[in-house]
Amino acid sequence: xxxxxxxxxxxxxxxxxxxxxxxxxxxxxxxxxxxxxxxxxxxxxxxxxxxxxxxxxxxxxxxxxxxxxxxxxxxxxxxxxxxxxxxxxxxxxxxxxxxxxxxxxxxxxxxxxxxxxxxxxxxxxxxxxxxxxxxxxxxxxxxxxxxxxxxxxxxxxxxxxxxxxxxxxxxxxxxxxxxxxxxxxxxxxxxxxxxxxxxxxxxxxxxxxxxxxxxxxxxxxxxxxxxxxxxxxxxxxxxxxxxxxxxxxxxxxxxxxxxxxxxxxxxxxxxxxxxxxxxxxxxxxxxxxxxxxxxxxxxxxxxx
Amino acid sequence: xxxxxxxxxxxxxxxxxxxxxxxxxxxxxxxxxxxxxxxxxxxxxxxxxxxxxxxxxxxxxxxxxxxxxxxxxxxxxxxxxxxxxxxxxxxxxxxxxxxxxxxxxxxxxxxxxxxxxxxxxxxxxxxxxxxxxxxxxxxxxxxxxxxxxxxxxxxxxxxxxxxxxxxxxxxxxxxxxxxxxxxxxxxxxxxxxxxxxxxxxxxxxxxxxxxxxxxxxxxxxxx
Numbered sequence: 001x002x003x004x005x006x007x008x009x010x011x012x013x014x015x016x017x018x019x020x021x022x023x024x025x026x027x028x029x030x031x032x033x034x035x036x037x038x039x040x041x042x043x044x045x046x047x048x049x050x051x052x053x054x055x056x057x058x059x060x061x062x063x064x065x066x067x068x069x070x071x072x073x074x075x076x077x078x079x080x081x082x083x084x085x086x087x088x089x090x091x092x093x094x095x096x097x098x099x100x101x102x103x104x105x106x107x108x109x110x111x112x113x114x115x116x117x118x119x120x121x122x123x124x125x126x127x128x129x130x131x132x133x134x135x136x137x138x139x140x141x142x143x144x145x146x147x148x149x150x151x152x153x154x155x156x157x158x159x160x161x162x163x164x165x166x167x168x169x170x171x172x173x174x175x176x177x178x179x180x181x182x183x184x185x186x187x188x189x190x191x192x193x194x195x196x197x198x199x200x201x202x203x204x205x206x207x208x209x210x211x212x213x214x215x216x217x218x219x220x221x222x223x224x225x226x227x228x229x230x231x232x233x234x235x236x237x238x239x240x241x242x243x244x245x246x247x248x249x250x251x252x253x254x255x256x257x258x259x260x261x262x263x264x265x266x267x268x269x270x271x272x273x274x275x276x277x278x279x280x281x282x283x284x285x286x287x288x289x290x291x292x293x294x295x296x297x298x299x300x301x302x303x304x
Numbered sequence: 305x306x307x308x309x310x311x312x313x314x315x316x317x318x319x320x321x322x323x324x325x326x327x328x329x330x331x332x333x334x335x336x337x338x339x340x341x342x343x344x345x346x347x348x349x350x351x352x353x354x355x356x357x358x359x360x361x362x363x364x365x366x367x368x369x370x371x372x373x374x375x376x377x378x379x380x381x382x383x384x385x386x387x388x389x390x391x392x393x394x395x396x397x398x399x400x401x402x403x404x405x406x407x408x409x410x411x412x413x414x415x416x417x418x419x420x421x422x423x424x425x426x427x428x429x430x431x432x433x434x435x436x437x438x439x440x441x442x443x444x445x446x447x448x449x450x451x452x453x454x455x456x457x458x459x460x461x462x463x464x465x466x467x468x469x470x471x472x473x474x475x476x477x478x479x480x481x482x483x484x485x486x487x488x489x490x491x492x493x494x495x496x497x498x499x500x501x502x503x504x505x506x507x508x509x510x511x512x513x514x515x516x517x518x519x520x521x522x523x524x525x526x527x
Contacts, residue, residue, distance in 0.1 A: 095503060117456060117463045120473055131456065138460035139503045153503065171464035178485035179466055185497045186461035193500060201464060244467045 015083040016055035016112055017165040019283075020197055020222040026283030027304060028055045028085065028199065028224055029295050031077065033068035042073060045292040046080040052296050055112060057085040057199070057285065064091065064124025071101060075108045085167065086110045089118025094134040095143070095153060102147055106162040114167045114199065115140040115190075138189045141166055145194035168195035170223075171245035172203065172212035184215065191221055199285040201245040202228040204252060206276045213280050224283035229270040229291055229298060233257045267294060271301030278302075305334040306397040307511065307520070308341065308416040311440070316393070317356060319413040319443050323390035325359045327382075329404060331396035332367030338520055340416045341365075341395025349395060349415070361388040369400030370430060375407045386410060398434030398442060398449055405447020406432070411491050412447045414440040419511045438508035444496050446487035453480025459501045 019026045029049055031042060049056055056077050060070040074084035086105050093101065105113065117137045121129035135143065143153045150161035168190040174180035187198070203209045203225045213223065228246075230236050233256040236248040252269055259265030274284050288295055310316075320326060328346055336342025343365050350363045362385030366378045379386055386392065391411040394401045397418040405412040420436035433452035441459060442449060451457045455473050462481030465472035469482045488494050515521050 117458060119465075120455060122473055133456045133458065134506075135503050136456075136458045136460050138500065142500070142502070169464070175467065176469050176482060178469065178482040179462065179479075181494075182462040182481055182485055182497070183464065189460060189498065189500055244465045244472055 016085065016197075019054045023222075023282070025278055025304075026054045026222070026224060027052070027299065028057055028283065028285045029053045029292065030057045030059060030285065030287040030289075031073065031292060032059045032062050032289065033070065033073045035065070035067045037068065039068070039073075039076065042076065043080070046077050046082055048293055048296055050081050052299055053082070053286075054283075055083040055085050057087055057114060060087045060089045060116070060118070061092065061124075062119075064119045064121045064126075064129075066124070066126055071105055071108070071110075074105065074110045078109050083112065084110055085112040085114050087114045087116060088140065089116045090133050090135050090137060090140055091118030091121065092129075092132055094132055098135060098140060099143060099147065099152055102144065102162060102164070103158075106147075106164070111163065111165055112167065113144060113164045114169065115144065115195070116169055137168060138186065138193050141168060141190055141195050142193040148194075165196060166194050167197040167199060169200065170198050170216075171201040172209055173201065173205075173245045173247050187216065188219065191219055195221070197222045197224065197282075199224045200226045202226040202239070202243075202287065203273065203277065204246070204248045206273065206280070208247075209277070210280050222282035224285040225277045225281045226285050226287060227270055227273055227277070228287045228289060229294065230256055230266045231291065232262055232266075263294075266291075267298050267301055270298045271303075274298070274302040274304065305337060306399065306418060306434070306436070307421055307515075308335055308338045308397045308418045309512065309515070310340045310345065310395070310416055311414070313352070316413070316415055320353075320358065320391065320393070323358075325361050325389045326353060327361050327386050327389035327392045327410075328353070328363035329369065329392055329394050329396075330363075330365035331369040331400050332365045333369070333396075333400075335369070335396040335400065335416065336365070338416075339518070341400075345395060349393070353393075361385045369394065369396045370403050370432070372403050372407045372430065375404055379408065398436070398440055399430070399432045401440070401442045402432035402434070402447050402449060403430060405442070405487070409490065411493060412442070414442040416440065417508065419515075420509045421511065436509065437504065437506070438510070439504055441501065444499055444501060445484045446491055446493060446496070448480065448484045448487055450480060450484060453478075453483060455480070459504065461497065 058070040058073045074086045077084040115137045121131050144166045147162040150158050170187045233253050236253045239246045330341040330346035350360050393413050393415050394404050395415040401414045417438050417440045418436045419438045435451040450459050455471050466479035471477040
């Protein structure tokens, strides 16, 4: 995408919502703020993503590691002409702070919110922190719906309401019956309380994901499949062992082991996944985790 | 001791909707002292439920409902009455409800809310943990407290973090929500999982000021 003027026009569009409502294949990418105030990298990534993705998710202190905030970075991306998705976890803020930050986000022109429970602080870089979880992700969606209707969560009228396009997450892979059923039931509850799109945990096994899509077809809600490009075989094995709900098949790990150019192989695997996913879901959500600048190359390879 | 108050009558009756036969269980321990589930309250509850058209298959108090071995041995002679009931109404603190739900394969409804008197007072050595939140949710969760069994205290279902049924925080700790799922499945109550639980009112965790004028308060606080 080109000139500054075009960027300005784009600023006023709610790209993700209109794309999903028009039932077109949507592309979102994750932007992870770093620890500190240097925003050079983020602005470079924003420049590369503009015009290539429909929206950019900004993580909320991902993995419970203290970083620059999602709200401020969403605002910066919006100014750059991107449609930001404000990721909001229940980990660090009580209900007052969550509601207040949602009002702030609206005032800053942010239209999309992704409601999450949030990782445990114990797993982050400051495990001494007191976990909050005053609300859970289902209740946060319910609160967003109330704010959109012009009321705070206890029913007090707002002077000026919000207009959020709210989304949520789901983990398609499960290793027990309980986990699979609990994920589906919670997804249903999230839809009932206001989730209008879903982004998923990383998908590597397209056949297994297709089965999940079949099970949730009746919900009639757009689902963007998570894609995390593999950087090495070691990364794949680490995720299989340590990240709940992520399952990289042996065949893909083997490809990474044998690859002469690991970066090229990682990009190719991600592009292949996107091509296959294109026929079975409503979009992809690329979580590049440090490879944000390679997202355009992945999309080129996928023919998008 | 653990202080509990009886839930509003409408809430208790709501739990029993669609059920006709009830077994009532009270506690001669803290619930008797709290005036929420001792012998007198059990008799009163039986009368009210009968007036509301319920058949009471049996009613008794045990000291103490938080001890699973005691619950099992005292209920054994009453097996027929318990089996004949659609559910058990447990008139005691969150620990007692959880202990009974774990001991008997029957739907167990909480009749009380457990309130917190500030900090913790002693430690119960059983598996069950009660947060004394003042707004008991055990009816929705098969008698396993999500506030204490789930590391994140989630009340509307599991996060995505469990792996092979264990919490991501600790591979030795069971995922509380997977336990709740299995318990509800066993009791044929999986539909309960679909209920939206609104945000908790943490102000209910503190004792209601009305309690300040009770004998219990006088004995506990000024005794």
